[in-house]
Amino acid sequence: MQRATHLGPGTPDSRRGGSRTIAVVDAIRQRLATRALSAGQRLPSIRAFAAAMGVSPATVVEAYDRLAAEGVIRARRGSGFYVADTALPPLALADREPRRPRAVDPFWVSRQSLDAGPGTLTPGCGWLPAEWMPQDALRRAVRALARSAGPVLSDYGGARGSPALRRLLQGRLAGIGIDAFSEQLVLTSSGTQAIDLICRMLLRAGDAVLVDDPCYFNFLALLRAHQARIISVPMTPGGPDIAQFEAILAAERPRLYITNSGLHNPTGATLSLQTAHRLLNAASAHDTIIVEDDIYGDFEPEPSPRLAALDGLTRVILVGSFSKTLSASVRCGYIAARADWIEPLIDLQIATGFGGPGQFAAETLTQVLTSGSYRKHVEELRARLGRARPRVAARLQRIGIAPWLMPRGGFHLWCSLPDGCTAIEVAQAALEEHVVLAPGDVFSAAQSAATMMRFNVAHCEDSRVFNVLERATTPPATRSSRRQSVNSADR
């Protein structure tokens, strides 16, 4: 099959649904998928599109007819073809209520970051640049496995995942005060999949789930996929507002509370010991289960209180992964929980994915984690971030962007924009200049963060980021309206 651009003018295209027709059909589908064409919009005229695609008008007619037969587009007599405005029947998470502009949809930042081309800067993304990752240690580990005897490259591992990696995790968890037997651990394909499995085990559609406001935006996407009723509690620099937390638990009795305790995403907050204690008591009183996502644990300068440590893995489930410090390509997450929850989680993982991470991924991570170079690597990461954080904060402050707090570690800065700026507009303007930002409301179930933005300090080394931000936060319109408000204040 050939792409449209490869079709010479003389290529025969006589068979039914020929490749030229398919190319045109596909081009339209792609425009729909990327929202370049949206519901109700008029399609290009047959003549114009034929010219653009380098095909005959008859081919475009055939393509449009085919899409019309599928109900994707509709012909209006004498006026051309229009995108059908019937919603797709399948669950399209991006389209679920409450409907939001794509720019503050939780998927927007993920997709823009994952698919960013080489010329794009991504201060909004949630991971470190490739050159910060331990490439040499990974290469060594992979080479060692390629030399090893046994079918580690071909076979399914056991249902709970690599015993070596689980033993290693046990030791790491003990270091932060969590006693977990190896039988309380299961490996998963990723940290996100770990939370997904827990939701599958514990949630039914319509169940209330509590998250922080703001919280990691993909928690919101995940909970939408589970058709949960999302409620949120405002964050403070010491954890969720505990009085509100207690009131919400009493009123709503959410099934789950999902959080990051050590270094909170996006705020960088750290849970205080006292708040942790009250939070656990409230959860116990109202039978709420807590999912503690420890994905940023290794970025902490010294370990902070973990809910799972206080609680002894009774009603707290700890999840984590190594995608932020080690590799997002060789993927593996984990769950530490009550032993009697592990069996149902394994069954669910077999049913929905036939097992967790590939054996190869688990063994590669084990190699790196046991090599000794990992400890040195995370120390270097912490030091490098410790230098970058104040430098980036100062540069942001110079253009009126102010951190909400100065985090103890990690790579996120949660910031307020200059007066008069809204994060969506700034993000949209920056995207035109190939800079992907993370507007605040993406992180907010309550949509309370319209003027906030999350920055990844490791992706703010390039001065272009600040040039674009300066332009995007002071566009002509805003500037004139600011001047007006200054003037009116003067009067």
Place this chain on the structure above:
Amino acid sequence: MQRATHLGPGTPDSRRGGSRTIAVVDAIRQRLATRALSAGQRLPSIRAFAAAMGVSPATVVEAYDRLAAEGVIRARRGSGFYVADTALPPLALADREPRRPRAVDPFWVSRQSLDAGPGTLTPGCGWLPAEWMPQDALRRAVRALARSAGPVLSDYGGARGSPALRRLLQGRLAGIGIDAFSEQLVLTSSGTQAIDLICRMLLRAGDAVLVDDPCYFNFLALLRAHQARIISVPMTPGGPDIAQFEAILAAERPRLYITNSGLHNPTGATLSLQTAHRLLNAASAHDTIIVEDDIYGDFEPEPSPRLAALDGLTRVILVGSFSKTLSASVRCGYIAARADWIEPLIDLQIATGFGGPGQFAAETLTQVLTSGSYRKHVEELRARLGRARPRVAARLQRIGIAPWLMPRGGFHLWCSLPDGCTAIEVAQAALEEHVVLAPGDVFSAAQSAATMMRFNVAHCEDSRVFNVLERATTPPATRSSRRQSVNSADR
């Protein structure tokens, strides 16, 4: 933290929830999880268990009290401790209705096969032995990637997965008559996860889903996880019984039909072209979407009709993976579907796993698939299976186990047991001799296959398999009852 076996008699254990107590608690939990202790059963006496674990009776008392406080066990005055028979509130798939003995639960075969020790034979398992897999090609591919420039070992790939692998898949699909643009493909963590994402997109709890009877047992597990209403249609050697298929679609209007068309699991049947045509017409008339799992495609001697090819990926979604021919450790699956379904699937994959396969897995598979050695490898697999299949069938027939049909390819033989044998009893007897079998009802939503069994010919090279089968199919009790029935027939 130490395991119970490492606790010397003098180790202090004074802190609350000390490691000895935890060891005892955990030992009980493990027995519960593995069903060594079941609901209502009496726990070992305190004195006996203390001796067995090498701890003091006080430690066992403390452990039992702790489990009793959690409601896991209950004390009966003067009689000891018993496992509580209250069901766990979380979704435990193994416990869902209709309740089945664990030996015919879909998870039984998976778990026994995944966790089989080195001394165990696994003729019931669903994959090839490690020595049949292309270990050298995998090692070469992994070494090549370890040498390559760029962050393939550390970074997330794009949201749709490796463009190189998707281009390669396009070519492979074109070879079986399926024209799919690269934008119609998305890579997933596994073939199972591919079907799971489709179910997430298209199913709501309670929706009817049609499967073959028998079908791949994990389809049943997956559909239980989605709380679908499972209905089934009897298989014939040419595909599902088409008259019944049409009647079921008219009566039940299932949302999905999930099948393997080329080489059906477990029967080895191949869909006939005529049945495929009628099946698609019925699906179109009643708006049923078809999921065609092509995981055994490369085992076919020559490609058979694919529903996806007939239909042009309009209402058929094709899924596949390389876990059966290449690697189940370096994991990657894929979906080929209508372009307008790919975006919702990608969003779902981000929400529930933050992307599909690791970039490293996708690039390793691409390396092997493009190296030229893959074609030779699958040719060798087909030849080797072609020799093993009749040999194993003949050995099975000698002990009264008869193949339902002789498949064109693949490694499965679907067989009937000798008269008077039930597959569960045979499987349970064989497991005591460390042979894992796959009893028929594991594959049957209608529980219509109590006397059938699936054999993997590649795992039947060891004569012990047949010795154990012979003993298990003619135990003393069965033998005497057979004699009786022979006698009564004589009269």
